Amino acid sequence: LTDSMTGLxxxxxxxxxxxxxxxxxxxxxxxxxxxxxxxxVNDNYxxxxxxxxxxxxxxxxxxxxxxxxxxxxxxxxxFM
Numbered sequence: 001l002t003d004s005m006t007g008l009x010x011x012x013x014x015x016x017x018x019x020x021x022x023x024x025x026x027x028x029x030x031x032x033x034x035x036x037x038x039x040x041v042n043d044n045y046x047x048x049x050x051x052x053x054x055x056x057x058x059x060x061x062x063x064x065x066x067x068x069x070x071x072x073x074x075x076x077x078x079f080m
Contacts, residue, residue, distance in 0.1 A: 003058075014072035018030075032074075034077055034078055
């Protein structure tokens with residue numbers, strides 16, 4: 001249930017967490033983040049650079065997250 005590239009939850013992992021919140025009637029918010037023009041990074045600089053960008057972005061999110069935040073890479077350049 002973890003994204004192997006970033007170490008964040010994957011979409012299935014997030015769905016599991018959200019299901020638990022719903023089951024426990026816990027209030028929550030979801031913030032969706034997208035990296036604009038990410039395809040051009042892969043096209044112009046290669047997939048290794050694009051992968052590094054995703055890992056760095058995930059680390060920035062981890063550095064700013066609170067202990068009770070759940071971070072997710074839901075696919076491609078989409079994060080929650």
